[in-house]
Amino acid sequence: MNSIKQVFLASLLGTAVFTAQVQAETAVIVHPDNPSTSLAPSEISRIYLGKSKKFPNGSSVIPIDQSDSAAIRDSFLSSVMEKSASQVKSYWSKRIFTGKGTPPKQVASSAEMKELVASNPATIGYIDASEVDASVKVVYSY
Template identity: 45%
Template sequence: MKKVPASLVLAALACATLALSLPAAAETVVIVSQKNPATRMFSEQASQFFLGKSTMFTPVDQSEGSAIRADFYRKVADKDAAQVKALWSKLVFTGKATPPKEYAGNAEVKKAVAADPKAIGYIDKSAVDDTVKVILTLP
């Protein structure tokens, strides 16, 4: 049996310790009002509302530049912030759609969604309460 160098063992231990000390990534959930009849949704469906391809729901967005917004669009639409902005610029310019209203954070998005049965938004899972319903949890 081959002996493993001590420096390699220490490096592996350091990596394992670092990995354990990093915070777990927050889970993002898609929410609707308790008054909305929807109970489940797929990522592809959610992207339709947030990219202006369907008007069945009124999308409520997190603020531009926020980490949760970047993560949400990457997960549901495989698009980065610049791609989403370009898409909305085109839709607005051609008069085909109005971009989602933006709110400063989880609490504001949750409040707006809870107040409107047609609204759909996304927040950190830890911010969910009984005023809204989770219809999709993003991996």
């Protein structure tokens, strides 16, 4: 009986930890020198879909995306872009086929994302909010 209780409690704890990780806050980031102070989800979505090549202030923008396998990417796509990964993949397949654009460059990790954004004022990316430091500036979080 005692081992059944331990297994149940362990699975319950595992579920709680998983839920906490899924609900972690995500920050959309830019270079600290970027004049943008905040961006609406619709503006971010337009940038990541290649519909806008500039920040609202008129400066050029280069979106950087997390890898297809990153859980934070699925959260970003559904929360900010209101699309699933398969919808975004289909969208970019059509754009590539018609010669109307290329998807954002993907990085392997949030550390790489932060490094790229911190080194180029034209870039925009997203990372877990707990990883934000003075090397980047948050323009939207959810």
